[in-house]
Amino acid sequence: MAESRTPLLDELEKGPWPSFVTDMKKLAQRKPAVQDALGQLEMSYRDKKGHWKHGGIVGVRGYGGGVIGRYSDVGDVFPNVAEFHTMRVNQPSGWFYTTEKLRQLCDIWEAYGSGLTNFHGSTGDIILLGTVTQNLQPAFDALSEAGFDLGGSGSDLRTPSACVGPARCEWACIDTLDICHDLTNTFQDELHRPMWPYKFKLKIAGCPNDCVAAVARADLSVIGTWRDSIRIDREAVREYADGGLDVERAVVNRCPTGALSWNAEKKELGLKAEECNRCMHCINMMPKALCPGVERGATLLIGGKATILQTAFLSWVIVPFMKLEPPYEELKDLLRRIWEWWDENAKTRERVGELIYRKGMREFLRAVGLPPAPQMVFRPRANPYYFWWPEELEGNGHKEQG
Amino acid sequence: MAESRTPLLDELEKGPWPSFVTDMKKLAQRKPAVQDALGQLEMSYRDKKGHWKHGGIVGVRGYGGGVIGRYSDVGDVFPNVAEFHTMRVNQPSGWFYTTEKLRQLCDIWEAYGSGLTNFHGSTGDIILLGTVTQNLQPAFDALSEAGFDLGGSGSDLRTPSACVGPARCEWACIDTLDICHDLTNTFQDELHRPMWPYKFKLKIAGCPNDCVAAVARADLSVIGTWRDSIRIDREAVREYADGGLDVERAVVNRCPTGALSWNAEKKELGLKAEECNRCMHCINMMPKALCPGVERGATLLIGGKATILQTAFLSWVIVPFMKLEPPYEELKDLLRRIWEWWDENAKTRERVGELIYRKGMREFLRAVGLPPAPQMVFRPRANPYYFWWPEELEGNGHKEQG
Amino acid sequence: MSRTDIGPPYFKDMLPPVIKENYGRWKYHEILRPGVLRHVAESGAEIYSVRVGSARLMTVDRVREICDLADKYCDGYLRFTSRHNIEFLVSDKNKVEPLLRELKEKGWPVGGTGNSISNMIHTQGWIHCHTPATDGSGIVKAVMDDLYEYFVDMKLPAKLRIALACCLNMCGAVHCSDIAMVGIHRKPPVIEHDIVSKQCEIPTLIASCPTAAIRPNPKLKSVEVNEERCMYCGNCYTMCPGMKIADPENDGVAIFVGGKVSNARTPPMFSRLAIPYLPNNPPRWPEVTAAVRKLVEVWARNARQGERYGEWIERIGWERFFELAEIPFTDKHIDDFTFAIPTFRTAATFKW
Amino acid sequence: MSRTDIGPPYFKDMLPPVIKENYGRWKYHEILRPGVLRHVAESGAEIYSVRVGSARLMTVDRVREICDLADKYCDGYLRFTSRHNIEFLVSDKNKVEPLLRELKEKGWPVGGTGNSISNMIHTQGWIHCHTPATDGSGIVKAVMDDLYEYFVDMKLPAKLRIALACCLNMCGAVHCSDIAMVGIHRKPPVIEHDIVSKQCEIPTLIASCPTAAIRPNPKLKSVEVNEERCMYCGNCYTMCPGMKIADPENDGVAIFVGGKVSNARTPPMFSRLAIPYLPNNPPRWPEVTAAVRKLVEVWARNARQGERYGEWIERIGWERFFELAEIPFTDKHIDDFTFAIPTFRTAATFKW
Numbered sequence A, B: 001m002a003e004s005r006t007p008l009l010d011e012l013e014k015g016p017w018p019s020f021v022t023d024m025k026k027l028a029q030r031k032p033a034v035q036d037a038l039g040q041l042e043m044s045y046r047d048k049k050g051h052w053k054h055g056g057i058v059g060v061r062g063y064g065g066g067v068i069g070r071y072s073d074v075g076d077v078f079p080n081v082a083e084f085h086t087m088r089v090n091q092p093s094g095w096f097y098t099t100e101k102l103r104q105l106c107d108i109w110e111a112y113g114s115g116l117t118n119f120h121g122s123t124g125d126i127i128l129l130g131t132v133t134q135n136l137q138p139a140f141d142a143l144s145e146a147g148f149d150l151g152g153s154g155s156d157l158r159t160p161s162a163c164v165g166p167a168r169c170e171w172a173c174i175d176t177l178d179i180c181h182d183l184t185n186t187f188q189d190e191l192h193r194p195m196w197p198y199k200f201k202l203k204i205a206g207c208p209n210d211c212v213a214a215v216a217r218a219d220l221s222v223i224g225t226w227r228d229s230i231r232i233d234r235e236a237v238r239e240y241a242d243g244g245l246d247v248e249r250a251v252v253n254r255c256p257t258g259a260l261s262w263n264a265e266k267k268e269l270g271l272k273a274e275e276c277n278r279c280m281h282c283i284n285m286m287p288k289a290l291c292p293g294v295e296r297g298a299t300l301l302i303g304g305k306a307t308i309l310q311t312a313f314l315s316w317v318i319v320p321f322m323k324l325e326p327p328y329e330e331l332k333d334l335l336r337r338i339w340e341w342w343d344e345n346a347k348t349r350e351r352v353g354e355l356i357y358r359k360g361m362r363e364f365l366r367a368v369g370l371p372p373a374p375q376m377v378f379r380p381r382a383n384p385y386y387f388w389w390p391e392e393l394e395g396n397g398h399k400e401q402g
Numbered sequence C, D: 001m002s003r004t005d006i007g008p009p010y011f012k013d014m015l016p017p018v019i020k021e022n023y024g025r026w027k028y029h030e031i032l033r034p035g036v037l038r039h040v041a042e043s044g045a046e047i048y049s050v051r052v053g054s055a056r057l058m059t060v061d062r063v064r065e066i067c068d069l070a071d072k073y074c075d076g077y078l079r080f081t082s083r084h085n086i087e088f089l090v091s092d093k094n095k096v097e098p099l100l101r102e103l104k105e106k107g108w109p110v111g112g113t114g115n116s117i118s119n120m121i122h123t124q125g126w127i128h129c130h131t132p133a134t135d136g137s138g139i140v141k142a143v144m145d146d147l148y149e150y151f152v153d154m155k156l157p158a159k160l161r162i163a164l165a166c167c168l169n170m171c172g173a174v175h176c177s178d179i180a181m182v183g184i185h186r187k188p189p190v191i192e193h194d195i196v197s198k199q200c201e202i203p204t205l206i207a208s209c210p211t212a213a214i215r216p217n218p219k220l221k222s223v224e225v226n227e228e229r230c231m232y233c234g235n236c237y238t239m240c241p242g243m244k245i246a247d248p249e250n251d252g253v254a255i256f257v258g259g260k261v262s263n264a265r266t267p268p269m270f271s272r273l274a275i276p277y278l279p280n281n282p283p284r285w286p287e288v289t290a291a292v293r294k295l296v297e298v299w300a301r302n303a304r305q306g307e308r309y310g311e312w313i314e315r316i317g318w319e320r321f322f323e324l325a326e327i328p329f330t331d332k333h334i335d336d337f338t339f340a341i342p343t344f345r346t347a348a349t350f351k352w
């Protein structure tokens, strides 16, 4: 047998987890780009460094985003990946597919690209990895024909995503999938034509379990919640207890607010609904017995992002509760106000959270017209360095004097 | 009866709490300065603003600190307080006095000052309020004669202070009073001759109850602690329980580390000493039954200060444990190294905590030769923005390249 | 000729004999009643401490009165506490009751121990400082009069430490008190250019501003203030008398709550903003005293036994605190200084 | 002509009939065994979801294989999860076992539900990105091979979410994962002045540095780096290819622990630095896989039932975590960036 050209990568064919190397090697037999992608990756494994570089801006007609241009810095050695751009294709809400649709995608990407994909990218897009500049437009045309459109990249709205929500989860307090779809369609222009200071991400989770990790990664997080009481099926609670669940230890004692109590004799769960902060723990532990209340809506949080530049932020509450029913106008209006303020005030590459940090939450709230609420903070300020608005003072406002 | 000249202040003669107005009014009868101090204060009460101002630097021979110069901005109306300087007199450790010493102070201040005092200032000094420039030196001479010396002011070591400690408290793990006295005497030059970027405060508490509020107000906090186990008198525990103390609820359940357990039948207190963080709660609740261990020393914390400039800081652990026995050389050496580094690196009016914040704890620790320890942080960094020292890297250190 | 650098009097010379003998060998203590402590040594020896409230601002006459009592009942020994109370150190058990009787006759408050309100840490204010936004001794008197019952009794859920600082310099541990009053300004300084140019060092002045609101005005050899950024801390005035910050119409008092410094149960905590502004109303600051009482009582009513102010709030949540205390929540409560971010709620969990 | 702005396919067209009919009316779920969920609707209808691990980086052939299975067992319906797993949506109960059998034959991992390790969120690495300090898919494969048993079983105290990002941009929720690997550089960029001067916008480049380490070099129409301030984040390289940050000798992987995003019990938390550096050792990164396994197991051994990684550490204290995990504590663990101060221990309470 001939010596392998990818001895290092071959090591990744071992072991029980699905091997992308095995998978790629098969496709490499009919796809030179995959062959070269493996070759260049093997080189990276040897050199311990990447071999991709920036290049000119590439894209499709009418759009400013959706394509990540990529060029090899060893294109002479691996000519079939000299150009190796990625297309980001907007996934259907909740990542649901028919095999028919998936096969269409595969055929398109076999025809116009390397045949390599990611299901999915971290933002949520279908990632079609590796094609050449001249295939971008044809690929896009074919995608469009099949009913697919590109997602976001660059300084625009990024592809929104949502947890599985009402499609398969009993706890969804909002229609995550519909909100995601509706917003994506409403904001097609913002998604496809970068015109902002930086990226803006939007994720929608149906309840505080946040199965789409919104709070950590979305400039605006929409998290389903409820205003009334958890509903309890007392009989089902008893069944859990009878079935061996140590309700006191595993559920009641771990309630963070002390809202729960347990009558061991009667096997009865007590709940002070006004103390509950809707952390989901008890519901998670006894899905057959407990479920969210009926007065449903969402908590909105702003500013989540990764490390660069100011360090990572988790999102911050800005609207404790908003009802969310189609056509979601209140949410859309708020988004527009947020974008307007951010667009006007931010520096290049300043995420909205960083701008709020720089300008102060008070400026933000006033600019977008949201009332301050104690739910916005874990605790109020410890320093005395706060500002007064002119109209709050006796005599001339402070802007006039001095 | 003649109309009062201090109608507003007179309102403060009412009520059960001791009235400084009543007190001052009596002395005013023989002290014109007190009379005018009352007059000016009444004016402040009417105007809702202060009437003191800065002035030239005043002091005593050989010292740079210890006196706060003060001038009235209505000196024409109240000539007897036109000059009204304060002398800060170094208190004996723990604020213990004989009446003899106190009477000497009173006599001196009646002779050379207004006769107004604070027992004590917030830093801990005896505050002798209000005298004129020309009386400063004579007052100092008399104080010195009586065995008193000035405390700190300006950019120097401020008067150290200590909790009552071993003099009257069963929990003192270090000799707070002796440490305070010894350091004060060792560092007389630093105390009396401002030569640093800003002030430096030092407070010593005998145990984590911190009865001298060191952690909030001292650039260096010395807090007594122990390395071994709390000692338990089992019989005495039982007596508390018999006496009606709900040990489980009031003590065990409120232990922050879960180190305690309670056997209700046997009325026995269990302790996992390695889990205890020495918060003092259980000891506080049962002083007859529990007390600190025997391997005693102190935790050192740095950086405590009030609001200006960077916002208030609570002190941060820099030495988890140091044995403290006379002549306290290890502590003194550390202080000298800290001052040296601070003095070399700080901007004017930059407290040591602010400098550490600006430069990074890592620079500080290396400069003063302290090993990093997880006890220094509540939790490690969440961001990936850390530095490597050249000697930690392969090839040339990073200082050489680029 | 005076001697310099002699240091303070040696504390051991100030200790009553029973303390000297049992120094470092105390075994336990009891609070016999509010203001009366009994410490017992390993040797069996005892000392009684009687804690008496003080105005802190005292005349020499008042100090001499204290000495008279200490001579009479304490063999001439006494001390002051870290919170400015007087402690009469009684070595002879039989003198405790007579001392208490005389104190009562004189109307001196005995208390401040255990689950009480102790004396207020406070600062100079209008009696001596040049930067105050409010008074010190006067508000303290008004507040302590009002809360007297809590000083002389121990009926609170836990210790309650109240402090006052007359400006943002916060002399004292105001920033870590259960309840803290702070004098505040609310307008940027009015610049007197002639004073600035003549008396002040411009670079130091500029550096003194926490928000970098001050910039040079080379034409006038003075400075300008960017009023959008000024949050009226008055630090520039500390550095330069030409930066007039006092403004009788708008100065007043802010109230912070929930701080502590002990390590008992929970780590030390900062006090946090409860009431952004109350007017300066000398001589008795009725708005301030009423607000403080209300804050004391909402805690006393709702906290669990042994729960300090901040521990209580952290358990129920600040949103619930604002509701119970009936304090409107404003944009001022939301931090916007350097460490703002960690105070923002990064969770969908809170109470309605 | 292609149409623009048509948006994604309508998700409702992708839903199996049972989901369409019971949309928003699910009642409860059960985990029948690792990787197999049963959701029951108010109507009594059921759907079975079979969760299968995926490499995420897949060829179209692999996707077609998935489709084949979905056609055979799921009437052509399937979905992917937010963590890149495949979910076969089985409407016919009787098809669950046959599907599981075929998956087993094919060697496809079924699991990732409940108290397991689910798929790793990860990023491009050397397969497509231009800024990586390490690979993506390769380490994931090595780590998941090693932790396979925890994917296919639910024997852990709680969910464990592992993530990897190949550079500090941290594409993914790496900063809030129970265990997170991050590719890091350790030396300042080597500046190629000709590239900088020709291809890069200097002001944007300067602004891109989080620590303000970059200053202009007007002579070369380029920039200089203050190496004392540079912490090798590589953001300048993202902005400008002339700032060569990759360095095979010193690049590697850091490990952070204790993050979460759910609100269950405790608020979302950041992951925090555990291991500052491990070398890049392709193809199987033995140091990294060993370290991750050790981190998994120290938690699995010591945490209480139901306690996520960060919840466990916060209960026992980070000082104890470093001891149990046998990780040396270094000055790197102590924060020195913007929000450092609130991480410093302001208490005398800690464990030895």
Ligand code: SRM
Pocket: A068, A070, A086, A088, A120, A121, A122, A123, A124, A125, A126, A127, A151, A159, A199, A201, A216, A217, A218, A304, A305, A306, A307, A308, A309, A351, D122, D123, D124, D128, D129, D130, D131, D169, D170, D171, D172, D173, D238
């Ligand atoms: C493809 C993807 C990683 C993946 O393998 O899944 C990705 C890849 C890149 N990200 Fe990302 N990011 C991807 C999701 C994320 C996420 C996660 C998310 O969106 O939920 C984050 C963290 C959340 C956030 O936005 O903060 C993320 C934070 C970044 C950052 C740092 C942003 C910050 O403010 O901290 C950068 C740097 C930048 O924008 O210059 C970045 C930049 C990049 C660039 C464009 C780097 C570059 O300059 O070329 C990468 C292109 C790689 C390539 O060759 O295709 N990427 N990036 C993800 C997008 C796929 C998709 O559309 O579905």
Ligand code: SRM
Pocket: B068, B070, B086, B088, B120, B121, B122, B123, B124, B125, B126, B127, B151, B159, B199, B201, B216, B217, B218, B304, B305, B306, B307, B308, B309, B351, C122, C123, C124, C128, C129, C130, C131, C169, C170, C171, C172, C173, C238
């Ligand atoms: C007298 C005293 C208040 C009192 O009534 O007790 C006091 C009074 C002054 N303090 Fe203070 N500070 C006093 C203890 C404190 C404390 C508490 C402590 O030391 O434990 C603090 C908080 C802890 C700290 O140092 O951070 C304190 C924080 C300040 C600050 C803010 C420092 C900071 O870094 O945030 C200033 C402003 C300054 O230094 O310019 C200040 C400045 C001042 C000045 C000197 C204001 C000035 O520029 O003239 C005040 C002089 C008043 C006067 O007329 O005598 N004082 N000052 C206290 C000293 C008495 C003594 O020696 O015993």
Ligand code: SRM
Pocket: B094, B162, B163, B164, B165, B168, B169, B170, B171, B209, B210, B211, B212, B213, B284, B285, C029, C031, C037, C080, C081, C082, C083, C084, C085, C112, C113, C114, C115, C118, C119, C121, C158, C159, C161, C173, C176, C177, C178, C259, C260, C261, C262, C263, C264, C308
């Ligand atoms: C006399 C004094 C020390 C001194 O050198 O002057 C002192 C003396 C005692 N303190 Fe203290 N503490 C003194 C100021 C403090 C301070 C500082 C302050 O208030 O500014 C604190 C920190 C307060 C804070 O956290 O904000 C303080 C926190 C404690 C604690 C912890 C209480 C807690 O649960 O947080 C205890 C334990 C207890 O009371 O159970 C304690 C206990 C004690 C004991 C029982 C110690 C003993 O065994 O003798 C003493 C009598 C307590 C009492 O009053 O009930 N001492 N104690 C101070 C009296 C001040 C006063 O006049 O009221």
Ligand code: SRM
Pocket: A094, A162, A163, A164, A165, A168, A169, A170, A171, A209, A210, A211, A212, A213, A284, A285, D029, D031, D037, D080, D081, D082, D083, D084, D085, D112, D113, D114, D115, D118, D119, D121, D158, D159, D161, D173, D176, D177, D178, D259, D260, D261, D262, D263, D264, D308
């Ligand atoms: C399918 C998926 C949603 C989707 O739209 O794709 C999903 C589905 C469910 N999640 Fe989730 N979660 C999904 C990602 C997440 C994420 C996001 C992530 O991991 O990136 C989180 C936040 C994780 C974190 O905090 O770091 C998440 C935190 C939870 C929790 C809270 C667990 C906790 O104690 O912290 C629950 C409740 C539980 O499991 O008890 C939950 C519960 C559930 C339930 C039981 C909801 C339901 O009733 O159907 C679903 C099955 C759980 C299971 O796998 O055991 N789901 N879930 C995601 C599956 C990812 C995967 O392939 O493994």
Ligand code: SF4
Pocket: A163, A164, A165, A166, A169, A170, A171, A172, A173, A205, A206, A207, A208, A209, A210, A211, A212
């Ligand atoms: S976030 Fe809530 S509603 Fe959405 S899938 Fe997770 S548990 Fe269900």
Ligand code: SF4
Pocket: A254, A255, A256, A257, A258, A259, A260, A271, A275, A276, A277, A278, A279, A280, A281, A282, A283, D265
């Ligand atoms: S949802 Fe959370 S806070 Fe509410 S009762 Fe259940 S466990 Fe307690």
Ligand code: SF4
Pocket: B163, B164, B165, B166, B169, B170, B171, B172, B173, B205, B206, B207, B208, B209, B210, B211, B212
């Ligand atoms: S700090 Fe500790 S040792 Fe000092 S007086 Fe208070 S309780 Fe006693």
Ligand code: SF4
Pocket: B254, B255, B256, B257, B258, B259, B260, B271, B275, B276, B277, B278, B279, B280, B281, B282, B283, C265
């Ligand atoms: S000192 Fe504190 S941590 Fe230690 S056992 Fe007592 S209550 Fe628990």
Ligand code: SF4
Pocket: C123, C124, C125, C129, C130, C131, C132, C133, C165, C166, C167, C168, C169, C170, C171
């Ligand atoms: S708090 Fe301000 S006004 Fe009061 S004494 Fe201190 S510096 Fe002066």
Ligand code: SF4
Pocket: C188, C189, C208, C209, C210, C211, C212, C213, C214, C225, C229, C230, C231, C232, C233, C234, C235, C236, C237, C243, C245
């Ligand atoms: S008052 Fe404070 S914030 Fe305003 S200009 Fe002066 S120093 Fe700056």
Ligand code: SF4
Pocket: D123, D124, D125, D129, D130, D131, D132, D133, D165, D166, D167, D168, D169, D170, D171
């Ligand atoms: S983490 Fe860094 S290297 Fe990896 S895909 Fe994102 S930007 Fe590229």
Ligand code: SF4
Pocket: D188, D189, D208, D209, D210, D211, D212, D213, D214, D225, D229, D230, D231, D232, D233, D234, D235, D236, D237, D243, D245
């Ligand atoms: S690597 Fe990061 S810290 Fe270093 S110069 Fe570049 S941007 Fe600045």
